[in-house]
Amino acid sequence: MSFFALWFILSRFDWMDIFKVNQTTSKTEEAIGELYVNALQQSETVIEIDSLIQPITDIIDLIIESNSIDVDVKLHVFDKDMVNAFAIPDDNMILFTGLIKECESPEELAGVIGHEIAHMEKNHVMKKLVKEIGLSVLISMASGGNSTIINETLKTLTSSAYDRSLESEADLTSVTYLENADIDPSPFADFLFRLSMEESEGMQSLQLMSSHPASEERAKTILETKTIDKNTVRPLMTEEKWKALKLSYKAFSDARYTD
Amino acid sequence: MISIEQFSYSPHDNESEKASNSYLMSLLAIMAGLPLPIINLAATFIFYMGNRKSTYFVRWHATQALLSQFSLLAMNTVAFWWTINIFTQNTEISTLYISYIMAVAIFNLGEFAATIYTAIQTRKGIHIKWWFYGELTDLLCKPDDYE
Numbered sequence: 001m002s003f004f005a006l007w008f009i010l011s012r013f014d015w016m017d018i019f020k021v022n023q024t025t026s027k028t029e030e031a032i033g034e035l036y037v038n039a040l041q042q043s044e045t046v047i048e049i050d051s052l053i054q055p056i057t058d059i060i061d062l063i064i065e066s067n068s069i070d071v072d073v074k075l076h077v078f079d080k081d082m083v084n085a086f087a088i089p090d091d092n093m094i095l096f097t098g099l100i101k102e103c104e105s106p107e108e109l110a111g112v113i114g115h116e117i118a119h120m121e122k123n124h125v126m127k128k129l130v131k132e133i134g135l136s137v138l139i140s141m142a143s144g145g146n147s148t149i150i151n152e153t154l155k156t157l158t159s160s161a162y163d164r165s166l167e168s169e170a171d172l173t174s175v176t177y178l179e180n181a182d183i184d185p186s187p188f189a190d191f192l193f194r195l196s197m198e199e200s201e202g203m204q205s206l207q208l209m210s211s212h213p214a215s216e217e218r219a220k221t222i223l224e225t226k227t228i229d230k231n232t233v234r235p236l237m238t239e240e241k242w243k244a245l246k247l248s249y250k251a252f253s254d255a256r257y258t259d
Numbered sequence: 260m261i262s263i264e265q266f267s268y269s270p271h272d273n274e275s276e277k278a279s280n281s282y283l284m285s286l287l288a289i290m291a292g293l294p295l296p297i298i299n300l301a302a303t304f305i306f307y308m309g310n311r312k313s314t315y316f317v318r319w320h321a322t323q324a325l326l327s328q329f330s331l332l333a334m335n336t337v338a339f340w341w342t343i344n345i346f347t348q349n350t351e352i353s354t355l356y357i358s359y360i361m362a363v364a365i366f367n368l369g370e371f372a373a374t375i376y377t378a379i380q381t382r383k384g385i386h387i388k389w390w391f392y393g394e395l396t397d398l399l400c401k402p403d404d405y406e
Binding site for chain 1: 330334346347349351352353355357358359361362365366
C-alpha cells in the first residue's frame with residue numbers, strides 16, 4: 001500500500017520535463033539522422049534541382065496537411081536505380097530515382113510516401129534500429145560516429161524490412177492518409193501487385209519492400225481496407241505533368257552517366 | 260516498520276550469528292542480484308532451506324528474511340521488464356515509469372537499510388520484528404515442542 005502511495009505521489013511530478021527526456025531523445029535522433037544523411041551524400045549523387053524536388057515535396061505537404069501530421073519531413077532524393085524509399089531517424093525521408101521511374105502514376109508514389117510518413121509518425125524507425133543494432137551502438141554513434149558502424153547499420157535501414165505488424169500498420173495508415181487527402185489508394189495496391197510480379201520474375205534491382213511481408217498480400221489488404229468514394233478522388237497531377245517529371249529524372253540520370 | 264520485541268528465550272551467541280547471516284545473505288544477494296531480482300529471493304530461499312531444521316530463533320529470522328524478499332521481488336520484476344520493454348522500444352519512457360523506478364529505488368534503499376540494521380541487532384541477540392512480515396513469520400514459524 002505504502003509503495004503504491006509513494007508511486008502515486010511521485011507520479012504527480014512531470015519527470016519527463018524535469019529530466020528533459022524528450023529533448024535528449026530528439027537530440028540523439030537528430031545526431032543519428034545527420035550521420036546517415038552525410039554517409040549517403042558521400043556515396044550517392046544528391047538531386048537538388050528544384051523542378052525535380054518540388055512536385056514530390058508537394059505530395060508530402062498535401063498528405064501532412066490533410067492528416068494534420070506532426071512530422072517535419074526532410075526529403076532527400078538520390079540518383080540511384082534501385083527501386084527504394086526509406087525513412088531514417090529525425091524524420092529524414094530518402095527516395096531513390098529508381099522508385100520514381102518505377103511508379104506509373106503520382107498516386108503510386110504518394111502511397112509509398114504515405115507508407116514512409118507512417119513509419120515516421122509511429123516512431124517505427126527508432127524501434128527498428130534499437131531492435132536490430134541495439135541501443136548501445138546507437139548511443140555510441142550519436143556521440144562518436146564510427147563510419148564503419150554507420151555504413152553497416154545504414155544497410156539495415158535500406159534493405160531489410162520492419163516487423164510484419166509494423167509494415168501492415170504503415171500500409172493501413174498510408175491508406176488513411178491518402179483517403180483523407182482525397183487520393184485513391186488503389187494505385188498504391190497496383191504498385192505492390194506489380195512489385196510482387198516482378199519479385200517472382202527475380203528482378204534483382206527491385207529492393208523496395210522485396211523483403212517486406214508478401215507484397216501481393218499487402219496489396220489485397222489495401223484494396224480491402226480502402227473506403228474512398230471514386231467520385232471524391234482528385235488527381236495529384238495531370239498525366240502530362242507526371243510523364244514530364246519522369247522524363248526529367250531520366251534525363252538527369254542519363255546526363256550524369258554520359259558525363 | 261521495525262520493532263524490538265522480547266523473544267521467547269535468550270538465543271545463544273551461535274544462534275544470533277546464524278540468524279544475522281540470513282539477513283546478510285539477502286544483502287549480498289541484493290548487490291549481486293540487481294538487476295535480476297530473482298537472485299536475492301533464490302539466495303535467501305537456499306539459506307532458509309539450509310536452516311529450516313535449526314533452532315527456533317534461527318528459523319524465525321531466516322523465514323522473516325525470506326518473506327521480506329517477496330514484495331521486493333514483485334516490485335523489481337515489474338521494474339526490470341518495464342525497462343527491458345523501453346530498451347526494445349515496445350513501450351515509451353513516461354512520467355509513470357520514472358516515478359515507478361524512483362519508488363522502487365526508495366523501497367530498495369529502505370529495505371537495504373532495514374536489513375543492515377536488523378542484521379546488526381540480530382547478531383547481538385536482539386529480536387527484531389518487521390511490520391507485516393514479522394506477523395506473517397509468527398504464523399508460519401512455530402517453536403518446536405522442546406523449545
